[in-house]
Amino acid sequence: MAASPASLAVDVRGLNKSFGDKHVVNDVSIQVGTGRVTGFLGPNGSGKTTTLRMLCGLLTADSGEGMVLGRDFRTQAREIKLRTGYMTQRFSLYEDLTIAENLQFMARVHGLDDRERRVDASLDRLGLQNRRDQLAGKLSGGWKQRLALAAAILHEPRLLLLDEPTAGVDPKARREFWDEIHGLAADGLTVLVSTHYMDEAERCHDIAYIAYGRLIARGTADAVIADSRLVTLRAEGPGADRLASRLAGQPGVEMAAPFGLALHVSGTDRRALDAVVAPYRKPPLSWTEVEPTLEDVFIHLMSRQEDVW
């Protein structure tokens, strides 16, 4: 990563966390460039939430060191909390308070001045003004998510941690949410957002991929794809999709999956891959080499990780 330490909002190395004898986060290092939107990816249970909680002082790391917003994340959690907004995976505002009351509460605990104006501005910005007196618990998923975001940025933090903010939200609301995130980043906010939607990963400046508690890839989407040295061949033509089962498990084939009517075959060993598909390089099938998608790369990374496990 080219960024110098001064421009890193988050620069933490060697994070570890165990619950009982379960090693949930294993030697994870995470860097987030100031003003960048970094996607934190990984399957369910891989340790994303745990990592985010350690960064904002909600969980104590077993080991690890580094800075969040220029402060030691292990000893200056309070300082960090003052400048960080955290949107939890599960809705965690008060369902028996109204939208406005929830925001007022947040404004007060953060000791903000000019509270009425800030709450009003925040309601306007998120289009919640005409629902301000609705109980938070009565809101639909998309509105809850907007409210949670509004509450997380009310005190104008410099770092925003979002934990799967769009889970269970419809595509239109997701799109709007991401536009909002990019708007905030354009204003200078640093964002670390966990997700497992691939299309969202592609909207991030940088990506960090975690599986089984280990960080296994990071960088820009292009760099992650290039670093994987994955080769993907695409077959088109009648019956292409039905070849998947025959090719899967052959030497050199790490992944063979139908994509609609076409077939993607991936592996890191180009020669082995060519050898395996050679018998099928004849009409009616036509073969081309394509750029692997992020999804291809993650499935590949995952399967390698499983082997190591």
Add this chain to the structure above:
Amino acid sequence: MSPLNWTRVFAVMAKEFVQLSRDRLTYAMILALPIVQILLFGYAINSDPRHLPMAVYVQDHSAFSRSILTSLQNSSYFDITREARSPAELDRLMARGEVLFTLTIPPDFSRRVVRGDRPQILIEGDASDPLATGGAVSALAALPQRALAADLVGPLSPRAAVQPFEVVVHPRYNPESITAYNIVPGLLGVVLTMTLVMMTALGMTRELERGTMESLLATPVQPLEVMIGKLAPYVGIGLIQTTVILVLAKLLFDVPFQGGWGALAAGVLLFIIGSLALGFLISTVARSQLQAMQMSVFYLLPSILLSGFMFPFRGMPDWAQAIGSAIPVTHFLRVVRGALLKGLDLAESWPSLLALAAFVAVVTTLAMARYRTTLD
């Protein structure tokens, strides 16, 4: 740790107020609980049962004895249902619960009345249920004056001027014999304990269960600020309940208020704060609302049983008294009973108040030590 920030304390307090005002359970707990309890217990206080079965052992078959029996019958508190032929038989009847009272009239009773040496008759009462027998026992006070009034005429009339005989009342099974008024202070303690310990314990674990704790902990709010902000509204609730109970006690049952207002105020306040701190402590241990509920009930039981509310404190075995002394209700009861019934104020009640203050200090310290600012 930075100094207490009152804006944050107020933030938590305001939020708690609004949440409480939207929770119907709150209203039930604040008003219905004390009212229902005092009516239930008050009914018992008022019920003043009559026609209680009595066995008699009369060793002096005279007109005087007959007059006493008639007088007892006429009071309507006693029904003479058995006549025994020995003290042992009396004991048996009482032990089996066939009678609640026994009367023994000694052999030379009438002779000694006439001589004017004020003989004694013995009435034993089964006081294991003092509420049931209290009214009857107090009715006995008038017996010596009235029973023989018709008999002591003519030359014997000087005998009627002073009490012609003495009634020795001997409560069995419950020597301290709680009077009905004792119930109200105990009730106050129990209602406050039930409401305050339970509501705070549940209130905090609810934040954990619903996940709102995560948001709360991600803010810069500090443990003591959370504690003060969360508990303050409940102090108000406790004071409302205290007022309701005391006013009802006065209006409906005419419980005496002898004074001791300073001790009463200090006792109520310390007890409320102690109960709240305990609820808070429970919430730092319990992982769910169900656990919090169980722990509160677990605490409530000795508060009712070992505090002197249900059973007289001095009548309990040493180990039970030791446990009882560690429970704040015990000391609270002493303060409130002392104030209401005997007019004892700060000067007399300070040992109990000190015990309450110590409880507050210990529990608050423990709660603060256990309160986690992380989710670990």
